[in-house]
Amino acid sequence: MTVLSAQAPPAGSFWRSMVGVTWLQHRATLVSALLVYVGVGAAMAVQGVRVHRSYQQLLAAGCDVPRPTGNCPRLLDAMGAATGGLSAADAALLVLPVLLGVFVGAPLLARELESGTFRFAWTQGVGRRRWLLGKLAVLGGAAVLLSAALGGLAMWYARPIQAAGLSSRWQSGPFNDSAVTLSAWTLCALAVGTLIGLLVGRTVEAMGLVAAALGAVVAVNLLWLHSALLGVGARSMPSTPSSTGLGTLNTAADRAAGPPLAGAWLLRGWYIGPDGRRLSGSEVSSLWDDIAQAGAGKDPGSWLGEHRYTYWVSYQPADRYWQLQLAQAAIVLGVGAVLVLATVRLARRR
16 A cells, blocks of 8 residues: 655745745735735825925925914915825725735635635645645735835825924824834734634625724724823823813924923823812813913913912823834734634634
8 A cells, every 4th residue: 555645845945835826826916906005105105205395395494493484384384285195195004904804814715715725725735734824924924015115105205294293193094004003904904804714714705704803993993092002101291281281182292392292292181270189171161261361371381380270291202102113013913913823723623
């Protein structure tokens, strides 16, 4: 009796084979994804060149001061018109990981199971674990390269608008669309799509469920995770109110704030009364009525000091930006790694 035994190919041959097989099976999807990424990148590059030219005009006119005058308001208005394009770019970059999860991740295993080709693909000496990890590595590597390039381009595009004080890198859109975080979200979206595709086993149904699941993930991130993360380890200090200071600020301190608030992300503001107690909403309203009657609305800091009131803010320092970027990327990649591990284990038992 002759026993046929399938042996795993050498490492170099394995990866060459996986790249070739992945390209043959997913070339239409990969080419489509490349065209979408190139199209979005080209649009951002064109708008970015215009924005950088406008910012150079601002600098040439001497408008890089806290309270510009002369022709600066008109130039700032021209820069402000570019924020619409930046918002559209941020929205597009939030959607791209979802599209990759739907059109690349979901069919990765669902199509194999639906067509029955997994019976052949998983019995060729590679093993389903190496086969699955190899495919995810090839597709994930390509997705990371595209996402990192597009995220870096988005950061370059937004830099003049942020320097002019018309946007902030701390806001949810730019914060999630950097080269670091966009790459992490892309890998996590692929992991979500692959796991759901394995569980459902039918391509169309899996794509619909992945779209719903990733849409929910985006909503949770924008509504909770982003603000929760930026609130971790926040510092507090007395400051001068620029408005009522009641409730959530969620804004970036401008250049006039001075150290240590310049470039920081302001989280919350509140008032402390002469007795050391935090004022309620109705008490803050009454306080500002008193400030208005005293004619101190334009310079409330002096009036508050004379009457022993203090205004406090909680904030994230500017130098913590990249720490929080890496923290979010680590959280997202950790979730993605757990999903990949679950997918591998389920695939081995199938």
